[in-house]
Amino acid sequence: MTHAFPAPRHSHPDRPGFGPAPAHHAELEELLDLDALFGAPVLAQAMDEASHAMITEPRTIVDLGAGTGTxxxxxxHRFPGARIHSIDASVGMLDRLREAARDAGVAANVEAHLADLDDDWIADLPDGIDLAWAALSLHHVGDPARLLRQVFDALRPGGALVVIEMTGETTYEPADLDTERSRLGERVVNTLAERGYPVVADWTRALESAGFAPIARSEATLTASTDTPDGARYLGLQLGFNRTLLGDGLEPDDLEAVDDAITRLRAGRATISAASGRAIWVAVRPVVAE
Ligand SMILES: C[S@@+](CC[C@H](N)C(=O)[O-])C[C@H]1O[C@@H](n2cnc3c(N)ncnc32)[C@H](O)[C@@H]1O
Incomplete structure (x- = not known):
């Protein structure tokens, strides 16, 4: 099935939270592109850990819920000898992904697949995948346990799955978001958390249940600041999405201050930095002795 952005599914006790479909796709795509820039150290750490977990360099990689291609x-770049199969259910995301792969000079190694991870996505892929990658995407699917079993079966023994999610820990400097409202950033983060944002998922048990072993979990931090125009744009977009999610969940004076911070970020007149935690799982399909 093809749709612009999969809608959020209903809650399930075995599946920790999930976020809404953002209203503005172009802004979401821009946000994901900026995530690529500021999240590069997080991805580098995840790729280092995956490399250590695998016995050989990956030749076949699948990027599950690949988005704009971050x-x-x-x-x-990291595995130039590999063919990467990038799967997403959004036509718009895959268009951006192809463009990003062309711009980066890696298009020859990338194959984009329009498919729903809750459907028969595996049919088009080769056997014996070496590395599967699911960054900020596993919580979007309707049946993650089923998807993890499918990934386990599709991996070669000794192959690895990397899952990346947010930890939910975000801190701002200054804590008042460069407003006169003391500790405003904390109240924004706490109110969003009460509403289930961002999605904070712990996949360790689900990975164990699917048969993966060993499973390693580590953490990394994405930082961005208004020191650069890209940083200011990134923080402005982030806070803009957060403002929508906050609704009327803060006192009017706080909401006004958040609006003011967004306006000043967009005008390049705010001085703010943010640090946001990421959890990284590297889960290996065990090599079973004959
Ligand atoms: C938050 S984005 C993450 C994109 C990318 N992995 C990254 O790290 O930038 C989640 C992506 O998962 C895709 N997605 C969500 N549910 C999906 C499904 N059931 N099948 C395929 N793709 C899905 C969305 O279209 C979106 O591109």
Missing amino acids: GTVALA
């Missing part, structure tokens, strides 16, 4: 391009 992970795909990083993987193509």
Whole structure:
């Protein structure tokens, strides 16, 4: 099935939270591109850990819920001998991904697949995948346990799955978001958390249940600041999405201050930095002795 952006699914006790479909796709795509820039150290750490977990360099990689190609391009640079199959259910995302792969000079190694991870996505892929990559995407699917079993079966023994999610820990400097409202950033983060944002998922048990072993979990931090125009744009977009999610969940004076911070970020007149935690799982399909 093809759709612009998969809608959020209903809650399930075995599946920790999930976010809404953002209203503005162009802004989401821009945000994902900027994530690529500021999240590069996080991806580098995840790729280092995956490299250590695998016995040989990957030749066949699958990027699950590949979005605008952040992970795909990083993987193509890191593993130039690999063919990367990038899967997403959004036509718009895959268009951006192809463009990103062309711009990065790695298009020859990248194959984009329009497919729903809750459907028969595996049919088009080769056997014996070496590395599967699911960054900020596993919580979007309707049945993650099923998807993890499918990934386990599709990996060669000794192959690895990398899952990346947010930890939910975000801190701002200054804590008042460069407003006169003391600790405003904390109240924004706490109110969003009460509403289930960002999605904070712990996949360790689900990975164990699918048969993966060993499973390693580590953490990394994405930082961005208004020191650069890209940083200011990134923080402005982030806070803009957060503002939509906050609704009327803060006191009017706080909401006004958040609006003011967004306006000043967009005008390049705010001085703010943010640090946001990421959790990285590297899960290996065990090599079973004959
Ligand atoms: C938050 S984005 C992450 C994109 C990318 N992995 C990254 O790290 O930038 C989640 C992506 O998963 C895709 N997605 C969500 N549910 C999906 C499904 N059931 N099948 C295929 N793709 C899906 C969305 O279209 C979106 O591009």
